[in-house]
Amino acid sequence: MIEVTYRFPAGVNAAKQAEIIAVGQTAGSWGAQFAHREAELRAHLAEVLAVVEQDDGTSLARVGFPEHNTEGDIGTLLTMIFGKYSLAGPARIVDVQLPETYGTRPKFGIEGLRRLTRIADRPLFMGIFKPALGLSAQDHAELLRDVALAGLDLIKDDEILGNLDGAPTLHRVRACRAVIDEARQTTGRDILYAVNLTGRADQLNARARELIDKGANALLFNALVYGYPALEALAADQSIEVPIFAHPALAGALGGAADGSSPYGIDYAVLLGTLMRHVGADAVLYPAHYGSLPFAAATEFRIRDVLRAPRERSSAVMPVPSAGIHPGVLGRVLHDYGDDVVLNAGGAIFDHPQGPAAGVRAFFAALEVVRGGGVLREDEVNDEALRVALRKWGGEHRGAA
């Protein structure tokens, strides 16, 4: 059974609305002329499992849908649970419980990313190419060389960088692949570069194969813009053998307020947790609460927990908290996440006053400090790149660790 929890504002008859959903989003009503189909029709109806009024006057209604109403994918699921009904007045999906095998499993997940990066026992560090638009393929390659040689684990395109006339994606892939191969001679491993996959929807899988063929060893994908089904199709395609990093672009238009208080839409833990996990994302980016984005810590941690929930490590998805990540927050991040996390930084690497390589070194130095029980304060650390980073972006207050 597929269990969906809807939240209704105070004043709405939640029991009545739940019934409308259970009937209107499934078989619908029928008359005596369909008496001969009674059994089939009834087998498609959903069931109202519980309606509970909360202390704040809102109500939560849990509705159980038959799994056989869908094609076992996220497209028909979304249409059923919040298609037409999303237009019926204030209602918000706050939880979706799917059978563990529903949808598509990631090909890599946490386990696969550790295998590919050959890093078993620490958080992974990821950079975001900056600036986002206007660089040449050669510019990207040079930036990549700096951070790859400094030991960075992963790097990604900015999500707005498409396949532009002035900067074709294939040129970037080719130039960067050469650097990945070159850096391997020094570091002994390949930095994973998540290339932004864009293009005509029916050709995305073929395009992914082309990018991989030309050297891409990871993909970035704006799953909400292109649709969850597009990500599911990539994940289900066994010929696409690289990890897929799902980007949350557009998620705010569905999720609303960062604390989940919007009366419409879908909770972030569903959008960026449950649905992403069941369409086969290997890693999911989402706003971190450490920086300036108004994202609630509780919202962030629900996403984290949903992504890492599967007991089989091959199905657990890597959380990638993003925005506002710099060496000074590493203690808090490790406290909140432990090791199974990708720390995703743009400015803190590429705007480091001593250059991108120093930006990377500052993160590794910060990790050492935190693991050694130290405090990330400018006047208490030895590494110069880290000192400079803490001066620029701030560190911990005394006693914060």
Add this chain to the structure above:
Amino acid sequence: MIEVTYRFPAGVNAAKQAEIIAVGQTAGSWGAQFAHREAELRAHLAEVLAVVEQDDGTSLARVGFPEHNTEGDIGTLLTMIFGKYSLAGPARIVDVQLPETYGTRPKFGIEGLRRLTRIADRPLFMGIFKPALGLSAQDHAELLRDVALAGLDLIKDDEILGNLDGAPTLHRVRACRAVIDEARQTTGRDILYAVNLTGRADQLNARARELIDKGANALLFNALVYGYPALEALAADQSIEVPIFAHPALAGALGGAADGSSPYGIDYAVLLGTLMRHVGADAVLYPAHYGSLPFAAATEFRIRDVLRAPRERSSAVMPVPSAGIHPGVLGRVLHDYGDDVVLNAGGAIFDHPQGPAAGVRAFFAALEVVRGGGVLREDEVNDEALRVALRKWGGEHRGAA
């Protein structure tokens, strides 16, 4: 240039936010090390065109983006105008102005639908198969026979009816195609049956061709669930030579309150008007304000106006107001829409007490009454099917016409 208007709540520094969008959603910031790329970087920056505070304290900020920042499609457009920034706090997109040729044009639109249905001079009438799930292909075929012989112009699947084990879409297409051919002998024309297109994202175009090959002469597509790019790929595919009806399932999760007052998300006129028109939808379904859905008339009319805006009739998109459509509202609908509209009815056709054929006849009779200057009141009309419909669903108050 691509002009996007964002609305910010009272208390937000709209000028500052507009600047953040203009930079952060394009090139981003850069340092002295990129001085040699200054011209290229600048060429990607957006421009704040205007910031105006409204009487209610909210502010509207208009931002102009360079067209060359996108791939000329809706995927890269959405990522640019509301990707990451959608997660940055309360902001709503209330208007998007695209160059007329941006994106993909419909293959049929209003003009093509009139050509296919051979109806030049009146609204088109569309039915929705009811009940939604649980019927056999043969059930569908029998329902179709009734309404096709009664002269109905179009019919569609319920949007939640996927390709289910118990009811494969191809079986339904084959059974219904036979009826379409059979009814043509009597009516002299083909009823258009919009079959719900579902399936794996990378195979949707191939699936569409398969359904067409087996007899489908129109498609229904949940564009927001599968993503606008998926619809654009269908519209751009010249081998898919049937009209595509875009369904608004999930739109409420992005659009919020029906009057457009939600502080997050995207206005319905953009979601179901502008974006649909530029991804090549031939017809767009959206909630009508005539029925029980809480949709604002002003919102509905903005969608209507955007869809029909193109001066070239081949690019104008057919509006399909849905929900609460029955013969009693026909006077109001004709007043609001004129002839270029598809009236989409489920219950008013399939739950007519005298059967679906009477449901269809009631609509035609109502059209005659309205055009003759009559009033849709049970005690003033002659047609029995219409009288029964007006008794069940209500008619006009005296003087309402």
